[in-house]
Amino acid sequence: MTTHALLLCLLTCLTLHALGSEIIKGQNVPEGMMGYMASVQENGRHKCGGFLINERFVLTAAHCHMPNLSVVLGTHNLRKVNNNTMRYDVKMCPHPLYRNNVSGGHDIMLLKLSRKARLGKTVQIIHLPNAKMKIKDKSKCRVAGWGYTTTGGNTSEQLKVVDVPIVSFKVCKEKWGDHLPANVICAGGYGTKKGFCQGDSGGPLVCGGKAVGVVSFNNGSDCSYPNVPNVYTKVSKYLAWIKKILKQNNC
Incomplete structure (x- = not known):
């Protein structure tokens, strides 16, 4: 096999593996991790x-x-x-x-x-945050669950996790308008193809090893390409x- 053909095969295999390991664009959680x-x-x-x-x-x-x-x-x-x-x-x-x-x-x-x-x-x-914990905009956090891996799909039998960036409350409010309740934190969805889906509700948004949010809702069950941020209940409140x-x- 030529070097070019080997590289093409490697890239194809990696792409297929990535497509098969989603929460929404996520991966399987290794045993011994996230036991909470x-x-x-x-x-x-x-x-x-x-x-x-x-x-x-x-x-x-x-x-x-x-x-x-x-x-x-x-x-x-x-x-x-x-x-x-x-x-x-x-x-x-x-x-x-x-x-x-x-x-x-x-x-x-x-x-x-x-x-x-x-x-x-x-x-x-898993520990909860204290009331004074500050989370910077665009911080990388993670969300996990057994929910749908694609919009309108099926729940996963294997626990999956994905990294999601924190979205500022100002941007979140601009995108959601009056539909955004108080005492929430936003991460993933808007500005990325990563986030949660149906069946992930109730799971934690984990930042710095603390469960700072509880999965609440997204936009009209659209998980793959949402035009608004994913919304979590803010635990510290x-x-x-x-x-x-x-x-x-x-x-």
């Missing part, structure tokens, strides 16, 4: 993401409030779920100001696990509410 990720499921089927913040609570989006919810921890591959050790029944604790409409804001919910999570190599917690529930271990 939770699959929030309705009747045993993945519906939303979430993340473990202590041994008894998972944080997710309030619009993931559904009947017969359970949480799966400790696996990146949803084909490999041991219901006896990985699945947890939950009590739902949506934010009291959420009104069944993401555009109204407060799209955040705590899920109390039926038993303590057993922390280890595959199950870990809800620390008092979160800490209150964690302290009383109930809601």
